[in-house]
Amino acid sequence: MVESSGEAPSRGRGRPPRLSRGQIVDAAVALVYRDPGAPLTIKRVAEAVESAPMALYRYFPDRDDLLYAVADRVASDMEFDRPTGSSWREELHEWMWMSLEHLRPYPQLLPYITSTRQPAWLPAIMLLTEILAPLELGDEDLALAVALVSTTIVGQATLAARRAPAPEMASVLREALDRADEGARARVGPVLAHLPGAFERLYDEVVESTIAALESLGGAPAGPAHAPGPGRRAVASTPLFSNPSPW
Structure with missing residues (x-):
């Protein structure tokens, strides 16, 4: 589900690794996917890309900015057939x-x-x-x-x-x-x-x-109820729409 944006450019001895915004987001998405319950922090992402936390602030002013970028990646990946x-x-x-x-x-x-x-x-x-x-x-x-x-x-x-x-x-x-x-x-x-x-x-x-x-x-005629997915029980189709989303 998580695709890498490519390998980091080669670097000389003693030079810090060169990062890109895409590489950082890739690493952050992978962290959230592997451990959904662990808070995504700048420190954890920096460790994942083998960099110092301060280096990530060049690309993301704060943690919220990073989380928005990661969320955007997850949303944009909803390109199903x-x-x-x-x-x-x-x-x-x-x-x-x-x-x-x-x-x-x-x-x-x-x-x-x-x-x-x-x-x-x-x-x-x-x-x-x-x-x-x-x-x-x-x-x-x-x-x-x-x-x-x-x-x-x-x-x-x-x-x-x-x-x-x-x-x-x-x-x-x-x-x-x-x-x-x-x-x-x-x-x-x-x-x-x-x-x-x-x-x-x-x-x-x-x-x-x-x-x-x-x-x-x-105004379409009502169609038949659909079979539930694997392992799910069939339920009656009734107009009890519920939406708790903050949108």
């Missing part, structure tokens, strides 16, 4: 899953990806408009459709990154429920038992709801 579904619905379903899987390894970059000022999203937007072409939307509605799909993907990736692991969440909720009255325990207890599985099913439901919203926007 067009899905091979038999309809725009199947293509969009596959493309939304590919996009989520692409963003999933980079939780700490999501706030920067959502607020980028660079044209990093352009390749993804171009492919998305091709997929949605059969809806024959006007420019204004097509822009709304692109925004709807984009915020769904990034929002769900953000939710997944911030959500506590299912066993931890279940344990905390069970402890809180034990302090509730008997009636509440009877009502909520069975729901808590299914909550971890519900989160596993969530994105398929959100994708189907997004497709339903686009069908309504374009």
Whole structure:
């Protein structure tokens, strides 16, 4: 997934290695991908490119500037081949899953990806408009459709990154429920038992709801529910669109 921008130029004995902005970003993307939970710091990136931290400040004024550049690289790398579904619905379903899987390894970059000022999203937007072409939307509605799909993907990736692991969440909720009255325990207890599985099913439901919203926007007849990806359970297609993204 991470491609190198080439080897560093040769150097004479005793001379510091010559860097480029691209080499630094390559190294930073690789670090985040290998260890998503470790904060990306100037020091770690400098060690990865065998340089002093101060040398990186020639290319990036501060850590935020570096993180924006890394986030832009991750976003611009969303240049997938067009899905091979038999309809725009199947293509969009596959493309939304590919996009989520692409963003999933980079939780700490999501706030920067959502607020980028660079044209990093352009390749993804171009492919998305091709997929949605059969809806024959006007420019204004097509822009709304692109925004709807984009915020769904990034929002769900953000939710997944911030959500506590299912066993931890279940344990905390069970402890809180034990302090509730008997009636509440009877009502909520069975729901808590299914909550971890519900989160596993969530994105398929959100994708189907997004497709339903686009069908309504374009006036297209509703298509059949799409089969979930490998290992995922089928869910009903209901108009329960949810989008927690800050976009």
